Amino acid sequence: MTSLAVTGCGILCSVGIGLDALAGVLARDCEANPGPDVGDLYTDALPSPTGHALVDLNFRQLLGRKGTAFLDRRSGLALIACGRALEDSGLRVDDGNRHRIGVTLGTTWGSLKSMSDYTKESLLEERPYLVNPALFPNTVMNCAAGQAAIWYGLKGPNATIAGGQLAFLSVLVYAANALRCGYADIILAGAVEEFTPHTAWATHQTQPDKSPLTAGEGAAIFVVERSDGAKSADRHLDAEVMSVVTGFSPGGEQSGGMSSALADCIRRALAKANVKPDGVSFVATCETGDEDQDRIEAGAVTAVFGSADVERVLVKKILGECNAATGGLQLATLLVLHRDDPSRDGHISLITGWTRDGGIGAAVLRGWSRVSSHHG
Amino acid sequence: MNRVVITGLGPVSSIGIGISEFDASLREGRSGISRITSFDPTGFPHVCAGEVHHFQPETILRRLNPSFWGRSTLFAAAAARLAVEDAQLDLDQVSSGRVGVVIGTTCGESAVVEALTAEIVERGFEALSPELLHQSPGNRLAHGVSEELGAAGVSLTLGTACSASNYALGYAYDSLRNGEADVMVAGGADAVCRWVHAGFFRLGALARDACSPFDRDRSGILTAEGGSALVLETLDHAQARGARPYAEVFGYGLNCDADHMVAPNAASIAACMRLAHHNASIKPSDIDYICAHGTGTRANDSTEAQAIREVFGERLPPISSIKSMLGHTMGAASSFGAIASVLAITGGFLPPTINWTNPDLELAGLDPVPNKARPAKIRVVQNNGFAFGGNNAILILGACA
Numbered sequence: 171m172t173s174l175a176v177t178g179c180g181i182l183c184s185v186g187i188g189l190d191a192l193a194g195v196l197a198r199d200c201e202a203n204p205g206p207d208v209g210d211l212y213t214d215a216l217p218s219p220t221g222h223a224l225v226d227l228n229f230r231q232l233l234g235r236k237g238t239a240f241l242d243r244r245s246g247l248a249l250i251a252c253g254r255a256l257e258d259s260g261l262r263v264d265d266g267n268r269h270r271i272g273v274t275l276g277t278t279w280g281s282l283k284s285m286s287d288y289t290k291e292s293l294l295e296e297r298p299y300l301v302n303p304a305l306f307p308n309t310v311m312n313c314a315a316g317q318a319a320i321w322y323g324l325k326g327p328n329a330t331i332a333g334g335q336l337a338f339l340s341v342l343v344y345a346a347n348a349l350r351c352g353y354a355d356i357i358l359a360g361a362v363e364e365f366t367p368h369t370a371w372a373t374h375q376t377q378p379d380k381s382p383l384t385a386g387e388g389a390a391i392f393v394v395e396r397s398d399g400a401k402s403a404d405r406h407l408d409a410e411v412m413s414v415v416t417g418f419s420p421g422g423e424q425s426g427g428m429s430s431a432l433a434d435c436i437r438r439a440l441a442k443a444n445v446k447p448d449g450v451s452f453v454a455t456c457e458t459g460d461e462d463q464d465r466i467e468a469g470a471v472t473a474v475f476g477s478a479d480v481e482r483v484l485v486k487k488i489l490g491e492c493n494a495a496t497g498g499l500q501l502a503t504l505l506v507l508h509r510d511d512p513s514r515d516g517h518i519s520l521i522t523g524w525t526r527d528g529g530i531g532a533a534v535l536r537g538w539s540r541v542s543s544h545h546g
Numbered sequence: 547m548n549r550v551v552i553t554g555l556g557p558v559s560s561i562g563i564g565i566s567e568f569d570a571s572l573r574e575g576r577s578g579i580s581r582i583t584s585f586d587p588t589g590f591p592h593v594c595a596g597e598v599h600h601f602q603p604e605t606i607l608r609r610l611n612p613s614f615w616g617r618s619t620l621f622a623a624a625a626a627r628l629a630v631e632d633a634q635l636d637l638d639q640v641s642s643g644r645v646g647v648v649i650g651t652t653c654g655e656s657a658v659v660e661a662l663t664a665e666i667v668e669r670g671f672e673a674l675s676p677e678l679l680h681q682s683p684g685n686r687l688a689h690g691v692s693e694e695l696g697a698a699g700v701s702l703t704l705g706t707a708c709s710a711s712n713y714a715l716g717y718a719y720d721s722l723r724n725g726e727a728d729v730m731v732a733g734g735a736d737a738v739c740r741w742v743h744a745g746f747f748r749l750g751a752l753a754r755d756a757c758s759p760f761d762r763d764r765s766g767i768l769t770a771e772g773g774s775a776l777v778l779e780t781l782d783h784a785q786a787r788g789a790r791p792y793a794e795v796f797g798y799g800l801n802c803d804a805d806h807m808v809a810p811n812a813a814s815i816a817a818c819m820r821l822a823h824h825n826a827s828i829k830p831s832d833i834d835y836i837c838a839h840g841t842g843t844r845a846n847d848s849t850e851a852q853a854i855r856e857v858f859g860e861r862l863p864p865i866s867s868i869k870s871m872l873g874h875t876m877g878a879a880s881s882f883g884a885i886a887s888v889l890a891i892t893g894g895f896l897p898p899t900i901n902w903t904n905p906d907l908e909l910a911g912l913d914p915v916p917n918k919a920r921p922a923k924i925r926v927v928q929n930n931g932f933a934f935g936g937n938n939a940i941l942i943l944g945a946c947a
Contacts (some may be wrong), residue, residue, distance in 0.1 A: 215670070215672075217672075268804070269801065269817075277684065277705060279659065279684055280654065280705065282682075288745065289659070289660050289740050289741040290667055292740050292741060293663070293667055298587075298589040298590055298744060299591070299748055301745060301748050307934055309653070309742070310653065310935070311705030311706075311707065312707045312934065313934070313935065315706075315935060316937065317935075319804040319936060320805065320936075324804055325804045326801065327801065327802065328706070328800075328802035330935075331704060332685050332687070332703040333685045334684075334685045343700065343702075347717065351720055371674050375675070376676050376680060417698050418692040418693075418699065419698065421693075525689065528692065528693060529685060
């Protein structure tokens with residue numbers, strides 16, 4: 171079977187829009203930073219004056235006024251990122267292909283704010299049914315993916331995966347199946363997380379006391395297709411998904427078996443890609459920089475790679491706790507390294523993910539620059 | 547390509563927990579609707595829903611401690627445990643990495659999110675409790691099932707709203723067909739909650755106390771809850787362990803309206819039916835029964851009927867809606883439909899559409915199997931699932947040859 175190709179991306183995170191914004195901060199430093207001042211974003215109190223939010227994002231400017239009045243932040247982020255991804259790949263959606271283009275988006279809760287605010291309104295209004303009907307669709311998990319389909323006219327399989335920090339790797343698994351089974355030719359595959367008082371406090375309340383990690387947000391959406399399709403359409407091959415494996419470790423993080431289960435998962439992904447550990451040059455994890463929180467993932471990476479010289483990026487250190495979007499931003503850092511640097515062409519990278527309940531996953535990818543015009 | 551069969555059924559519903567109660571209720575046309583107790587419905591003109599009143603997860607679950615998991619996950623895990631028991635499947639005899647879990651949902655851990663919201667309203671964001679926050683993510687639904695079963699394969703929660711469990715069954719079918727797993731447990735779960743009740747009421751799509759799909763005077767859905775799970779295996783795996791397959795999965799179709807967030811689209815639904823038929827290698831005339839999405843709203847039932855006519859022409863198979871009995875169980879709805887479809891095939895009967903009084907001229911020619919179950923020889927069933935966001939998913943099941 172043909173491998174999967176990534177032929178474009180739309181990236182939004184606290185440092186800005188596009189790979190260039192991310193490249194800037196990756197080049198500068200990979201040290202933890204508190205993010206911008208978020209004090210003006212919401213009237214509700216936030217747990218900290220700074221956070222990893224896109225504080226200057228103007229949705230109406232980027233998406234237009236029509237149809238945006240009732241969008242929540244999550245759907246807005248998804249729409250912008252989907253548009254950028256289509257543009258970046260050069261893919262044109264028309265009546266000839268729209269029924270063969272699908273969407274698969276990862277999330278943690280859906281929009282926690284939209285869900286919670288709806289309940290709150292019902293509790294506090296004079297009558298419990300005096301909620302805004304136009305906002306009701308925002309409370310279902312698949313709102314962002316459904317809106318993306320409407321906005322860009324994508325009639326192929328439309329899926330939403332609730333996976334928390336593992337969402338993006340699960341999205342790749344799901345999208346790979348849909349492409350392999352021939353249900354679609356192209357999938358906009360990615361993950362989105364919004365910064366709201368709800369996510370900011372959720373992050374704050376579930377962190378260990380001294381953790382510097384604050385909430386972030388982002389959308390990372392990729393054009394994913396079968397490599398043969400990308401080739402015949404002459405689209406740039408930014409990365410090739412050589413393998414992706416997800417699974418579950420019963421007992422979760424409490425069990426003591428998570429780290430070795432994740433190491434096994436990484437080994438299976440490498441074996442499936444026919445790559446040896448010393449063939450991997452770059453690893454992007456969900457690590458935070460806090461040793462205690464990172465022990466599961468760091469332990470797994472060390473178990474597989476030993477003391478080998480593998481380049482690492484810890485996206486959460488620079489972009490905050492982006493939950494579901496984390497995995498997509500891990501892949502984005504990989505594309506940043508490759509895009510303008512032909513000396514890295516063909517280098518192999520690993521992305522890992524896990525959830526505290528026991529979800530585990532790993533993907534092996536090979537990246538290419540656009541300088542050398544490597545086409546699918 | 548492996549053939550894929552269904553060997554276990556696990557319903558946790560307002561009309562019965564476990565397969566014999568659920569089967570008896572479908573045959574008797576029993577309603578599971580009652581006055582809401584999950585939240586205080588005071589002030590709502592409509593106060594009924596399909597709640598699971600006698601749900602005691604601790605009596606069903608073997609590994610999960612119910613105090614650490616939200617209501618939706620407990621529905622999913624209990625349903626999965628019942629399905630595995632029904633399949634007489636000893637999971638110790640299967641390599642755990644070859645057992646996967648896929649669960650569909652509309653609102654995830656909505657009851658937990660509502661409990662968190664109560665904390666915010668009463669004492670502010672600072673009062674949010676870490677224990678509830680840990681229970682809130684949607685991925686917990688599949689993870690809770692994987693934990694309960696000790697399953698180490700894929701653990702996927704699909705949030706594609708009211709067709710989500712057809713997506714789940716479809717994905718499980720693909721994993722088995724392609725040899726990525728030997729056993730998949732697939733289904734869906736959701737819990738009754740205030741915000742969904744309020745939202746549907748405000749949309750004018752909530753019935754007072756009875757859901758009456760395909761009736762002239764139908765007035766909407768009733769929100770409902772539950773968990774529903776099926777055990778799927780490759781035919782080879784089922785045969786090797788001497789299991790009796792109930793039915794075979796023939797295939798499924800997915801598409802998206804890309805048109806409107808809440809209004810269904812007949813042309814797109816018809817296209818999805820054609821996709822499902824194509825993928826399952828069957829013709830419309832092969833289908834003996836359609837287990838309808840049948841929510842009981844004016845828009846859904848008219849649109850669904852129109853799409854069916856477009857694909858089936860003059861010869862329409864019987865079309866009934868089990869939502870008339872269960873209410874709308876959201877993410878669990880399609881897999882309850884799949885369980886009813888399997889029972890219809892193995893038990894030789896058509897589940898009824900209850901609360902049906904007046905024919906709708908607009909739906910002329912459609913046989914909703916009014917009020918009483920009917921004996922029938924059923925070999926192939928089409929199980930419809932539609933959703934907000936235009937997420938259509940249609941599953942085709944058939945008798946084992």
